[in-house]
Amino acid sequence: MSRLFLLLLAASLAPLAQAASSPAELLQGYAAEARQAAPGFSGFSAERGKELYYRRNTKDGKAISCASCHSDDPRRSGMTPSFRKIGPMASAVNPERFRDPAKVEKWFRRNCDDVLSRACTPLEKGDFLTFLTTLR
Amino acid sequence: MRYLASLIAASLLLAGITHAEEHEGRRLAMPAKVNAAWKTECGSCHMAYPPGLLPGRSWNALMNNLSHHFGSNASLDKGTEAEIRQFLLYASSDRDTRPAKAAPGERIVTRITDTARFADWHEEVRADVFRRQSVGSAANCMACHRGAEQGNFDEHQVRIPR
Numbered sequence: 001m002s003r004l005f006l007l008l009l010a011a012s013l014a015p016l017a018q019a020a021s022s023p024a025e026l027l028q029g030y031a032a033e034a035r036q037a038a039p040g041f042s043g044f045s046a047e048r049g050k051e052l053y054y055r056r057n058t059k060d061g062k063a064i065s066c067a068s069c070h071s072d073d074p075r076r077s078g079m080t081p082s083f084r085k086i087g088p089m090a091s092a093v094n095p096e097r098f099r100d101p102a103k104v105e106k107w108f109r110r111n112c113d114d115v116l117s118r119a120c121t122p123l124e125k126g127d128f129l130t131f132l133t134t135l136r
Numbered sequence: 137m138r139y140l141a142s143l144i145a146a147s148l149l150l151a152g153i154t155h156a157e158e159h160e161g162r163r164l165a166m167p168a169k170v171n172a173a174w175k176t177e178c179g180s181c182h183m184a185y186p187p188g189l190l191p192g193r194s195w196n197a198l199m200n201n202l203s204h205h206f207g208s209n210a211s212l213d214k215g216t217e218a219e220i221r222q223f224l225l226y227a228s229s230d231r232d233t234r235p236a237k238a239a240p241g242e243r244i245v246t247r248i249t250d251t252a253r254f255a256d257w258h259e260e261v262r263a264d265v266f267r268r269q270s271v272g273s274a275a276n277c278m279a280c281h282r283g284a285e286q287g288n289f290d291e292h293q294v295r296i297p298r
Binding site: 080106 | 179180181183203207208212213275276278279
């Protein structure tokens with residue numbers, strides 16, 4: 001009876017375990033993609049990620065960057081233009097960050113389009129995560 | 137004379153009923169069990185606007201165009217999109233599930249603030265009140281209606297910040 005219960009419990013937890021992942025695993029995935037895109041790939045750079053975070057673009061006549069909504073200090077909370085608080089991006093202060101690959105991809109898809117008017121490359125995604133996971 | 141008095145009484149009574157109904161209407165029906173994907177996805181950039189604020193065809197039109205959502209890319213994967221669409225239509229103000237195809241000359245409203253009901257309910261609120269820093273814009277329901285996300289727009293609970 002109790003064995004059956006444990007079996008059911010394990011089965012019900014399996015999808016959860018599958019969804020959870022570490023930022024390091026995510027970075028490994030982006031590194032594989034980056035290598036495929038450019039064989040000369042030599043690793044991610046927090047410095048380039050930082051530059052991307054603060055890079056200003058023009059959208060609908062207004063300057064926009066990642067920092068516009070995520071705040072100038074990624075260790076602090078941000079705010080969407082439509083009044084929702086956004087938790088800090090730096091994983092040092094927000095350990096929940098970058099643990100769900102589908103969620104990370106969803107926001108790259110949307111926000112790269114919003115800020116850069118194009119998709120981000122695997123190199124940019126890896127640089128960005130490297131910046132935000134090494135920031136102390 | 138007596139006729140006039142009863143006419144006045146009748147119209148007062150009618151006005152009373154109308155007022156009561158209008159007041160009731162400000163508490164929107166929210167399904168007892170809200171869809172979790174709707175709450176998460178529609179509530180991450182802005183307040184999860186209660187489905188009863190728009191008719192079904194408006195929700196259909198919005199869900200058809202999520203990659204251009206008022207200037208933002210709010211696209212979803214197909215499965216989540218279908219799940220949320222179903223919830224929105226089921227709980228919309230008229231439960232109209234027809235596809236959002238406008239008839240010639242018809243305009244399907246997609247902004248809640250463009251609905252006749254919004255204009256009606258806010259006619260006493262000056263435009264500059266919506267622009268206050270403490271409010272932000274008319275899209276920020278919760279600035280004045282604390283229970284907005286639960287569908288509570290009761291005018292007796294409105295608190296307009298300075």
